[in-house]
Amino acid sequence: MARIDRYIALALLAFSIGYGYLAWTHPLLPFEARMPFKPNTLPIGLAGLGVLFSSLIILLPKMDDLSKDAEGYRGFAWGQALILVAMMVAYALLLRPLGFIASTTLFIVAAAWLLGETRHGRSFTIGLIASGLIWYLVDNLLGIYLVALPAFLAELL
Amino acid sequence: MIEGMLTGLSAAISPFNLLMVFIGCFLGTFIGMLPGLGPMSIIAIMIPVAIQLGDPASALILLAGVYYGAIFGGSTSSILINAPGVAGTVASSFDGYPMARAGQAGKALTIAAISSFVGGTIGALLLMIFAPVLSSVAKLFWSAEYFALMVLGLTAIAAFAGKGKVIKAMLMTIFGVMLATVGESALHNAARFTMGIMDLQSGIYFVTLVMGLFALPEAIFLVLDRKRSQAMENNNKIENLRISGSEAKEIAPVVARQSVLGFLIGVLPGAGATMASFLGYGVERNLAPAGEREKFGKGSVRGLAAPETANNAACTGSFVPMLTLGIPGSGTTAILLGALVALSITPGPRMIEEQPEVFWAVIISMYIGNFVLLILNLPLIPYIAKLLTVPRYYLIPFVVFFSLIGAYIGQNNATELLIMVALGCLATLLRFGGYPLPPLIIGFILGGMLEDNLGRAMRKAGGLEFLWERPMTLTIMILALCLLIYPMLRTSQSNHNEPPKTA
Numbered sequence: 117m118a119r120i121d122r123y124i125a126l127a128l129l130a131f132s133i134g135y136g137y138l139a140w141t142h143p144l145l146p147f148e149a150r151m152p153f154k155p156n157t158l159p160i161g162l163a164g165l166g167v168l169f170s171s172l173i174i175l176l177p178k179m180d181d182l183s184k185d186a187e188g189y190r191g192f193a194w195g196q197a198l199i200l201v202a203m204m205v206a207y208a209l210l211l212r213p214l215g216f217i218a219s220t221t222l223f224i225v226a227a228a229w230l231l232g233e234t235r236h237g238r239s240f241t242i243g244l245i246a247s248g249l250i251w252y253l254v255d256n257l258l259g260i261y262l263v264a265l266p267a268f269l270a271e272l273l
Numbered sequence: 274m275i276e277g278m279l280t281g282l283s284a285a286i287s288p289f290n291l292l293m294v295f296i297g298c299f300l301g302t303f304i305g306m307l308p309g310l311g312p313m314s315i316i317a318i319m320i321p322v323a324i325q326l327g328d329p330a331s332a333l334i335l336l337a338g339v340y341y342g343a344i345f346g347g348s349t350s351s352i353l354i355n356a357p358g359v360a361g362t363v364a365s366s367f368d369g370y371p372m373a374r375a376g377q378a379g380k381a382l383t384i385a386a387i388s389s390f391v392g393g394t395i396g397a398l399l400l401m402i403f404a405p406v407l408s409s410v411a412k413l414f415w416s417a418e419y420f421a422l423m424v425l426g427l428t429a430i431a432a433f434a435g436k437g438k439v440i441k442a443m444l445m446t447i448f449g450v451m452l453a454t455v456g457e458s459a460l461h462n463a464a465r466f467t468m469g470i471m472d473l474q475s476g477i478y479f480v481t482l483v484m485g486l487f488a489l490p491e492a493i494f495l496v497l498d499r500k501r502s503q504a505m506e507n508n509n510k511i512e513n514l515r516i517s518g519s520e521a522k523e524i525a526p527v528v529a530r531q532s533v534l535g536f537l538i539g540v541l542p543g544a545g546a547t548m549a550s551f552l553g554y555g556v557e558r559n560l561a562p563a564g565e566r567e568k569f570g571k572g573s574v575r576g577l578a579a580p581e582t583a584n585n586a587a588c589t590g591s592f593v594p595m596l597t598l599g600i601p602g603s604g605t606t607a608i609l610l611g612a613l614v615a616l617s618i619t620p621g622p623r624m625i626e627e628q629p630e631v632f633w634a635v636i637i638s639m640y641i642g643n644f645v646l647l648i649l650n651l652p653l654i655p656y657i658a659k660l661l662t663v664p665r666y667y668l669i670p671f672v673v674f675f676s677l678i679g680a681y682i683g684q685n686n687a688t689e690l691l692i693m694v695a696l697g698c699l700a701t702l703l704r705f706g707g708y709p710l711p712p713l714i715i716g717f718i719l720g721g722m723l724e725d726n727l728g729r730a731m732r733k734a735g736g737l738e739f740l741w742e743r744p745m746t747l748t749i750m751i752l753a754l755c756l757l758i759y760p761m762l763r764t765s766q767s768n769h770n771e772p773p774k775t776a
Contacts, residue, residue: 120705153731155461169444192497208690227670
């Protein structure tokens with residue numbers, strides 16, 4: 117963990133080089149090519165600076181002390197965090213097919229369960245009330261269209 | 274100017290905008306008290322709502338209310354449970370928490386509320402004086418100076434990022450500007466860097482980026498680190514909110530000094546409420562008479578009043594560069610700027626003339642907001658404090674849900690949610706690496722304007738000559754370079770001189 121900042125710098129160095137390559141090869145229209153300021157002027161400069169600063173982090177001796185933070189990482193609930201991220205992805209994918217109210221209630225119940233809530237009836241009620249309320253606020257008061265019901269039900273209606 | 278103020282006043286006291294002040298302050302106070310969610314996430318969650326309001330003045334009034342409400346709410350949790358909801362109120366826990374432990378919770382909350390009120394109000398007064406002056410100076414600036422000023426602003430933010438973090442902050446700033454170049458722009462004919470992905474055609478939606486960078490990692494950290502959100506014990510009996518006359522006399526000069534000092538620190542780019550509160554605490558400890566100094570950290574009323582005044586004054590101060598130059602000095606004001614741009618308002622020196630109602634309505638709403646906060650906080654504190662006991666297994670799912678839905682209703686697109694989750698994971702990784710994230714968002718929001726001004730300046734000069742041919746531009750650029758190099762030299766020197774500490 118102590119050297120994670122350098123791995124990140126390495127990834128950003130690669131990103132800067134890739135970005136620089138795309139900027140350098142950006143197709144210019146004939147008139148653009150003759151102008152002092154081209155669509156790729158700033159990006160080329162940025163790529164250069166990105167390479168410079170990420171290399172500095174890799175090459176210079178360690179500037180800030182991350183080892184102290186690393187101590188605090190012990191006992192971190194990595195598994196729970198990963199499952200929560202997976203739940204977010206599932207929520208994003210289910211939002212359209214299941215509709216807003218069902219997918220949100222499901223997400224609240226599942227996430228609360230993951231984090232230690234054992235009374236599923238309670239979390240279900242809270243999830244249902246909250247999603248209904250938010251749906252009403254967003255769809256009716258703010259006028260942003262949100263599909264409340266599952267896709268197959270909405271088609272039937 | 275008087276005319277503008279009057280239109281602003283009538284806009285600010287319209288029932289709808291008064292409601293916005295109230296809602297903003299209330300939500301800000303409430304969410305600010307909860308651990309983990311900083312003002313940036315709270316504002317980010319509110320942005321889609323604010324944009325939907327349609328009226329820029331109401332939107333900014335709502336978001337500004339959320340901002341200072343969050344700082345206010347953060348102090349309540351700092352004092353009562355020693356768990357600051359936001360970074361700007363960490364210093365308030367130094368003396369506020371010992372006071373609460375000693376049975377003076379009510380008094381501590383009163384001091385916090387009054388100091389915040391005075392700091393915020395004097396800050397708004399100074400903002401009223403400073404902003405028009407600065408914007409009339411800013412009208413002399415051309416694109417060349419604007420470009421230089423943005424470079425100065427961005428380097429200053431990196432320079433203040435903290436010891437050993439300057440290079441990382443610079444890299445994050447550049448990364449942010451790079452992200453801003455993705456997609457179509459008004460300047461160029463073809464979209465750039467989309468790599469053929471249709472969803473990137475219109476660029477990265479800034480609410481998605483803000484939520485992904487700030488709200489989601491906070492939720493992930495709350496899950497990772499149980500200590501951050503353990504069932505919080507709040508056994509303090511809140512009674513006797515009164516402060517004595519001698520205490521009032523003691524904190525009066527502290528509050529007066531810190532209102533001005535906090536405001537000035539807030540104006541500086543990169544510094545903000547957090548720095549102002551720590552500096553204010555330190556300054557007042559040094560100024561205090563010897564007997565008083567020993568009380569600092571053990572429940573000194575001065576030690577509580579100083580950071581509370583300074584952080585609220587700094588919040589107001591940070592609006593100066595954002596409103597007058599259109600250059601935000603902090604992550605929070607950068608997000609506010611992004612919201613304004615989404616409402617097709619360009620903050621800057623011409624805003625006071627072209628949209629006086631927006632400018633003045635916001636400033637006048639700050640006075641109203643401070644009153645609302647005072648009313649909201651003093652009598653309601655015992656009840657609001659009960660909300661601090663929201664269990665983490667509901668707190669976290671709702672934080673995640675609000676962040677996801679914030680990005681979703683902005684774009685109505687489920688792909689946006691996946692982009693946001695990916696950004697959230699990336700941001701969590703960056704936090705582990707000690708990379709500061711506010712510079713990224715500031716770079717992203719300023720990126721478009723930076724390129725715009727660079728383009729105009731280069732076309733006019735036929736190249737980069739403007740950098741050294743215009744004295745004002747050259748001066749600002751040299752200043753930016755010094756700001757960048759000085760802290761880097763200092764860190765490498767101190768690394769040589771000090772033996773490496775083993776932690």
